Amino acid sequence: xxxxxxxxxxxxxxxxxxxxxxxxxxxxxxxxxxxxxxxxxxxxxxxxxxxxxxxxxxxxxxxxxxxxxxxxxxxxxxxxxxxxxxxxxxxxxxxxxxxxxxxxxxxxxxxxx
Numbered sequence: 001x002x003x004x005x006x007x008x009x010x011x012x013x014x015x016x017x018x019x020x021x022x023x024x025x026x027x028x029x030x031x032x033x034x035x036x037x038x039x040x041x042x043x044x045x046x047x048x049x050x051x052x053x054x055x056x057x058x059x060x061x062x063x064x065x066x067x068x069x070x071x072x073x074x075x076x077x078x079x080x081x082x083x084x085x086x087x088x089x090x091x092x093x094x095x096x097x098x099x100x101x102x103x104x105x106x107x108x109x110x111x112x113x
Contacts, residue, residue, distance in 0.1 A: 016106065016109050016112075017052050017053075017070035017071055017072060017106050018071060018072060018073050018074060018105070018106055019070075019071040019073070019074055019077050019103065019104065019105055019106065020068065020069065020070055020071070020103070020104045020106060021067075021068070021069040021071065021077060021101070021102070021103055021104075022066060022067070022068050022069075022100075022101070022102040022103075022104070023066060023067045023069075023089060023099050023100070023101050023102075024064050024065070024066040024099060024100045024102075025064065025065065025066075025089075025090065025093065025095040025096065025097070025098075025099040025100065026062075026063050026064055026065070026095065026096040026097070027065055027093045027094055027095060027096065028094040028095075028096055029093065029094050031058065034058075034065055034093060037092055037093060038056050041085075041092065044085055045085070048076070048079075048080055048085075049076055049079070050071055050072045050073055050075070050076020050077070050079070050080075051069060051070070051071060051072075051076065051080065052070040052071065052072050053069075053070040054067055054068065054069050054070070055067070055068040065093065067089075074105075077103070
């Protein structure tokens with residue numbers, strides 16, 4: 001367990017994610033096509049070691065789509081970050097501009113597991 005200034009003590013619980021990745025972008029494709037591509041690529045994401053969960057998101061107000069990834073370790077995330085699968089996101093979804101990528105370390109969780 002670790003403790004930082006102003007942060008509660010962290011639990012060393014492997015069922016909780018250690019890192020969260022949020023990738024957001026607008027796609028030039030219609031939402032039906034975006035959904036088809038998500039479903040087509042899902043098995044590749046299921047096969048990733050250390051990816052606890054991925055949420056596919058859509059913000060109707062802005063038209064943005066996003067992927068919210070829960071990683072069990074920074075090492076698993078680093079492997080994905082350097083992968084061909086990650087590198088093909090913008091092209092696969094015909095992203096308008098570069099996707100916005102945000103990475104967060106999990107400080108604590110509300111509930112166990």
